[in-house]
Amino acid sequence: MDFTLPSELEEMRRTIRDFVEHEVEPLAMQIEEEDRVPDSVLEKSKELGLFGLSIPEEYGGIGLSMLGKCVIYEELGKTINGYTTIIGAHNGIGSVGIVEFGTKEQKEKYLPKMATGEWIGAFALTEPQAGSNAAAIKTTAVKKGDRYILNGQKIYITNAPYAHVFTVMAVTDPSKGAKGITSFIVERDFPGFRVGHIEKKMGLHGSHTAQIFFEDMEVPEENVLGREGEGYVNALKILANGRAGLAARCLGSCEYLLDKSLAFAHERIQFGKPIFEQQIIQHYLAEMALEIELLRTFVYRVAWMTDQKMNVIKEAAMLKLYGSEVYNRVADKAVQIHGGLGFIAEYPIERFYRDARITRIYEGTSEIQKNIIAAQLHKEYERTKADA
Incomplete structure (x- = not known):
């Protein structure tokens, strides 16, 4: 290997x-x-x-x-x-x-x-009443001739204020539930498209998140992405595809925090010696390093599996769950090691601590990842029983 x-x-x-x-x-x-x-x-x-x-x-x-x-x-x-x-x-x-x-x-x-980068991309699925329950979206797309008329709204859309191209999920057949959702490619200059309120967030400053509205917005039928009725499945595949990448970003942030914490532990003098010599600080750093190393191995294993076209639904969910949880634990320990300095906005530890929190929510909450993992375990169990 x-x-x-x-x-x-x-x-x-x-x-x-x-x-x-x-x-x-x-x-x-x-x-x-x-x-x-x-x-x-x-x-x-x-x-x-x-x-x-x-x-x-x-x-x-x-x-x-x-x-x-x-x-x-x-x-x-x-x-x-x-x-x-x-x-x-x-x-x-x-x-x-x-x-x-x-x-x-x-x-x-x-x-x-x-x-x-001339055109920035965004993904529009979440709505006021449809977050983790993505199949409950209410935005509609009604076919009229060679066009679809979209009405509805999306919230928490990353890149919305400056994106030009949006992958949008809308209901084309309400009677079919999740199988009645279709994906569309929407441009921001389509008449009826409007960017709403830009959210003020706890973290991720520099990245902007906003509401978007569709008011009798006409979308050409050639802008259907995939086949009609496959939008929900497409959305799940798109979200799953990005989980290794998100975990890799968490990995990099964890490495940054460990480097900063290790340097600070050697420089900070308390009771006449560097705090690194305190066993509890050594344990914090050891725990951070262990989890980072495990996360690194997991990231690149799932990345390799993805490139081999293997089924990674379970592994990608595990990785997103683990990566976000590790980032939050590492950030918490980094604040504790830095003490008061870790709570000061002029120093980067505080920023990473706030930024870490969203990773357990966006692109599928930790709870949803656990549901996905359990569902895949159930399928594996049923297959094992059938083969026995």
Whole structure:
């Protein structure tokens, strides 16, 4: 079993690490305070191809494997999570649906501009009464001639204020429940599309989340993504596809926190000696390092399984659950090690602590991941019984 990464991925890792360390991280506090990523950072991100990670080379992207994307996301996780979320949401749930389910014409129209970052992608599923229960969405799409008329609203849509391309789920046949939901590619300049309130959030500053509204919005029938009635299944596949990438971002953030905590433990003097010499601090650091190492192995195993086209529904759910829980535990220990300094906004530990909390909620809550895992265990049990 060889855990060595290909040389081209190692080179790419070094490039992104240098970019993060020298061009993003020095601006992290500015981004946090202004709640805005500077244009210079976004332009450099475009030059590095960071908006085309998931998009095939034939459409202008880099077309990385899941393994490759996890390498990049791990490095991006080592800086302000709001910036990383813009990149991650675009490459993940914002564009994967078109890559996986789009027609040749749809790919040719949207992917080249998404690959360069000229058009940002977003994913619109959640509604006021449909969060974890995604099948309960109320947004409707009624076929009229060669168009669908969409009415409804979505909430908590990452990238909504600046996205141009939205993967939107709407009900085309209310009588069929989840099988009556269809995916659409929606452009922000379609008449009847409107961005609503931009949320003020606990964390992820620099990444913006907003409501969007559809008011008799006309969508051409050629913008149906996949087949009519398969939107719910598509949504689940799109969300599952991104779980390894999200966990890789959590991994990078955990590594950052461990590095900061280890350095602080050696520098902070209490009772006449560095606090690292206190056994409890050593235990905190050891526990952080152990969980990080386990998470790293899990991330790259699931990434490899994904690239081998293996069924990773259970493993991806486990990884998203574990990655988000580890991030929160590591962030909590980092605050405790830093003491009062960890609670001060001028120091990055406090920011990572707040940013960690959303990872247990967005793109599928921890509770939903447990439901998915249990359902897959049940299926495996039933198959075992049938084969016995």
